Amino acid sequence: MNQDQSNSQATMSAIADAADVSISTVSRVLAGGRGISSKTIDKVRKTAQQLGYRPKSSNIGRPQSKTRQKMLKLGLLHTFTGEYVPEHSIQVYLHQKFMIETWRTAHHHGHQLVIDYLDLEHPDQSPLLSPQAGIDGLILKGAVTQKALDLLPANLPAVILRLPMGMPCPYTSVNCNYHTGISRCVQYLHKLGHQRIAFFCFANQRFDNLDKISSYQQTLMSLGLEDNKYIAMPELKDYSDAESGCQWALEKWLSMDKAPTAIISSEGFCFEFDKLLKKRGLRIPEDISILDAVTGASRHDSLREHYTRLQMPASQMSQTAVEHLIRHIRHPQAPPQTVLMEMDFIEGDTTAPPPSI
Numbered sequence: 615m616n617q618d619q620s621n622s623q624a625t626m627s628a629i630a631d632a633a634d635v636s637i638s639t640v641s642r643v644l645a646g647g648r649g650i651s652s653k654t655i656d657k658v659r660k661t662a663q664q665l666g667y668r669p670k671s672s673n674i675g676r677p678q679s680k681t682r683q684k685m686l687k688l689g690l691l692h693t694f695t696g697e698y699v700p701e702h703s704i705q706v707y708l709h710q711k712f713m714i715e716t717w718r719t720a721h722h723h724g725h726q727l728v729i730d731y732l733d734l735e736h737p738d739q740s741p742l743l744s745p746q747a748g749i750d751g752l753i754l755k756g757a758v759t760q761k762a763l764d765l766l767p768a769n770l771p772a773v774i775l776r777l778p779m780g781m782p783c784p785y786t787s788v789n790c791n792y793h794t795g796i797s798r799c800v801q802y803l804h805k806l807g808h809q810r811i812a813f814f815c816f817a818n819q820r821f822d823n824l825d826k827i828s829s830y831q832q833t834l835m836s837l838g839l840e841d842n843k844y845i846a847m848p849e850l851k852d853y854s855d856a857e858s859g860c861q862w863a864l865e866k867w868l869s870m871d872k873a874p875t876a877i878i879s880s881e882g883f884c885f886e887f888d889k890l891l892k893k894r895g896l897r898i899p900e901d902i903s904i905l906d907a908v909t910g911a912s913r914h915d916s917l918r919e920h921y922t923r924l925q926m927p928a929s930q931m932s933q934t935a936v937e938h939l940i941r942h943i944r945h946p947q948a949p950p951q952t953v954l955m956e957m958d959f960i961e962g963d964t965t966a967p968p969p970s971i
Contacts (some may be wrong), residue, residue: 626667633661636771638847662782686725686943688936689749692756693732708908708928710875712775715932716753723940731756737765739881751939773935779825786942786950788935795924795957796829796880799905802922802959804837807967808903812844812874814863814883823847826880844874858890860886868894875968876903884921884964899966922965925958 630640633656643650644667650658690713713729720727721773732740734757736959741747743765751771754762758777763785766772772903777787813830815823831841846863848855862885867874877887884906888898896902906923934953942948 627802628665629658629662629667632665632750633658639960663775686750686940686953687748688718688720688725688727688939689752690727690728690729691732691740691742691754692751693754693758693762695734695759696756708926711928712932715929716936719933719936723936725940732762732765734759734761734765737761740816743767751943753935753939771939771946773939775931775935784950786938786953788931788938788953789842789955790926790931790957792826792956792957793829795959796826796878796907797833798959799878799907799924800830800833800837803903803905803949803960803965806876806903806965808876809839809871809968810874810876811839812846812863812867813880814846814860814877814887815880817847817849817858820858821879830878842872856883857886857890859883860890864890864894874902876905876965878905878907880907885922888964899964903965903968920962920964922962923960925960927955927957931955 615707625933626640626644633640635654639650639654640658640662640760644662653775674702692709716860717727717729728742728747730740730742737743742749742752745767749770752766753773753775754766754774756762758774758781758783763774763783766785770787774783774785774787776789777783779793806885811834813827817823826844830845833839840870844867846866848859861881864887867877877884879887884904887904891898891902891904898904904921907924908924934955938951938953
């Protein structure tokens with residue numbers, strides 16, 4: 615150890631003793647302070663200045679050529695309405711992916727993430743929207759309605775995750791391209807020979823279904839098929855009613871003179887349809903094909919890797935949302951952007967040509 619290193623180490627030891635912290639804490643503070651509380655950083659730096667710590671590489675008290683960006687406090691707010699149970703998102707693979715990847719990306723950039731839920735019928739109950747929360751920016755997901763957007767504090771940087779298509783929004787939004795995804799599902803089934811293609815979605819839970827339904831209908835019309843006959847949109851309280859909604863849809867379809875030979879489930883509830891069809895003695899895909907249009911929306915996702923499906927790019931969407939939010943915090947004048955990500959189409963063993971009649 616040379617003389618400069620010896621004097622530096624001794625001084626760091628003196629700083630640690632005077633500030634009542636460890637030498638490693640002093641070293642981390644003098645190296646930038648990442649992961650150290652602001653109170654400890656202030657105490658160590660003041661002690662260092664009082665003791666005259668001035669190594670050649672020190673920049674204490676004056677700007678550095680490469681200033682370490684301050685740690686940001688980011689919020690992730692999941693909005694819902696009515697009798698939706700927030701714990702549902704902990705059980706559902708898609709929501710797990712969004713939360714985990716959002717946290718992972720924020721942490722990778724050295725920032726903090728706080729997660730909360732908000733019932734839009736009781737908008738005063740989320741601490742994230744109060745000034746006391748001290749967040750630097752917010753990612754909004756879930757029931758993204760105009761009411762939800764109106765609740766966002768003025769001048770708070772925000773990014774909207776899964777904004778309904780066509781909804782006016784002054785913020786950057788990150789979504790997947792449902793329109794091309796659903797169209798691809800219909801075209802794929804038609805190429806297999808299906809003429810009677812059913813479509814299932816919630817009437818009151820999914821706020822992006824208008825675009826899905828529009829794509830489904832437009833694609834059927836372009837193929838010369840009936841566009842309304844096989845749509846099923848049950849009114850459901852929440853995802854716990856999924857099986858009853860699927861049961862209602864099947865009873866409607868199978869009672870028709872010409873029942874559908876394929877089902878597209880936009881909510882991802884193919885697992886429920888699978889069970890109910892098998893109870894009726896129907897085989898998949900020999901008697902009826904099932905296509906999962908949004909993998910990730912059900913708690914049963916781990917059980918259906920074999921389904922023909924659209925895969926939502928949840929990881930990439932979460933990463934993009936965090937990175938855009940950081941950009942808006944660092945550069946408040948940056949214009950909002952609309953980011954649309956394509957969904958992966960994965961062919962499984964639940965689709966086949968329709969049965970011969």
